[in-house]
Structure formats: structure tokens, C-alpha cells
Amino acid sequence: MHNRALHDWPTELYDAYIFDMDGTIYLGDQLLPGAQRMIEELRHQNRIVRFLSNNPTKDPEQYVEKLKKLGIEVDESDIANTVVTTVGWLKHHYPEAVVFPIAEQPLINALHKAGIRISDDPTKIDIVIASYDRTFDYRKLQIAFDAIWFEKRAFLIATNPDRFCPFPGGRGEPDCAAIIAAIEACTGTTCREVIGKPNPIMLEEALGDTKAEKVIMVGDRLSTDIAMAGACQIDSAMPLTGESTVSDVEAVPEALRPTYVLDRVDRLIPQYLWEQHNWSEERDHTQN
Ligand SMILES: [Mg+2]
DSSP: OOOOOTTOOOSSOOSEEEEEOBTTTEETTEEOTTHHHHHHHHHHTTOEEEEEEOOTTSOHHHHHHHHHHTTOOOOGGGEEEHHHHHHHHHHHHOTTOEEEEEOOHHHHHHHHHTTOEEOOOTTTOSEEEEOOOTTOOHHHHHHHHIIIIISOOOEEEESOOOSEEEOGGGOEEEOHHHHHHHHHHHHOOOOSEEOSTTSTHHHHHHHTTOOOSSEEEEOSOIIIIIHHHHHHTOEEEEETTSSOOHHHHHHSOGGGSOSEEESSGGGGSOHHHHHHTTOOSSOOTTOO
């Protein structure tokens, strides 16, 4: 792994590209410039392309639909979000546990489908799962409190560490960190495992059993996308189309910086291919 000057772009292709989605491929409902032609080119070059999200409020099918609507065709197996990885982690480590998911329907459905037992009875709960849950309320907090603090039997895990989910126009929505904090605050416990990026579990899930040597993580968040790449000792690229700015990058120590900072995500395609295809910033045939 190496850090180069900001705005230096890759000169060679990687074997595998792992993409964050929001702020990297699209922003809200808007495809970002060059994203579509970049994905097409990577596939044309037989590179592995996968998509990762910390968001547990959607099924992989919903991402397939969303990307399709924006003009990018993907298979469900190309997508790993924290619904997939949280269920995978539980199946691997605690297949017999009774869980209480503080979660929206996609995670609850996936837990059912995986045969993991769910209960809201604090005397039966082994694991409380905090997640990005816009139906969070006092009842759920009380159940978590009773299972962890009063019954002293459950421990806490979480789907993702994000403080908020960014929205277009600089707004956002409270995310999983708020739920974790509420439970930690009243019980005095510490969350035992946080599944989403920067946890390397996410990259392992995305790569599956593919044999890629040169892998690059592409994402707009320093604290999740780029931190995970650092933890996994792979290269990373941060497009400036999402949350982070050049001054955010300059504010963190060298080791926490991305390998590349890109003004647009299709800079991942080396210059010689831009020239071969006669690409320019203005001329992107895939953009509408
Ligand atoms: Mg993002």
C-alpha cells in the first residue's frame, strides 16, 4: 500500500473493484458522472466488480433494482450490505442464539430466512442487534435494557458504525450509532461487534472466494470505506462526489488517507483507456 499525491490517478487496472454506492456511484437518485461507463469498461476488461453498503434498511434486491433504474445491471450476488453480512456473521459465530433485532423489515426477514431465532422476551434474548432503525422506540430500548442490564444475559452487536446517513443537499438521517449509544448509555455495556465497514468482514463477504490479487476499495467516507481498505492493507480511492473533501483528507494522518483522491469516479480507468475510447469529461455517452 502506498500514498501518492492527491489527484494522482491509477495508471493500471486492478483485478477487483469494490464500490461503496451512495456518494460513489450515485447520490440520492442521481447517477454520478462517468459511473456507468466506468462499470461497463471494468466488465469489458473482465475485472471483478462488487458493491458494498453499510445500510441495513434495504435488501440486496432493492439495490439491484435501484442500480438497474440508474442504468447499471448487477446480480444480487454482486451486492453485500449489512443485512447480508450481519446474518452471515451470526450464522457463523452464533447460529443457536436467540436475537432481538432493533431493525427494519429487511434485516428481520433475512434473519427469519436464515433460521435464526428471534424473540422480544428479555429472559430469552442472547444477542441484541442495534441497527439503522427508523422505527426505534422506547419499547425496543426497554427490551434491550432488560435483556442486557436486568437479565444480564444478552450482549450487544450492531450492523454498522455510521453516525448519520447522508442525504443530498447536505442533510442526513440519524443512523445506527445513535441506537448503539442509547443502549450503551443506559446499560453501561460496550457493543461487542460492529459488522459494517470499516470491519474487514465486509470486504471478505464482497470478495467471497474470488481469487483477486490486486483489490481496490472505492468509497467517499474516510471513517468507513477508506479505513476498511487500510485495515485490509489494500489500495483505496476516494471520489470527492460524496461526503469527504480534500481538506478532510489533509486533516487525517497519512496512514488513514486514500491511495487516490478522484474528482470523478471514472478516473479509476487509466488514462491510456480514456484515450483509446476517446473519453472526455464533457463527453460521456452514457450520461443523460
Ligand atoms: Mg458512501
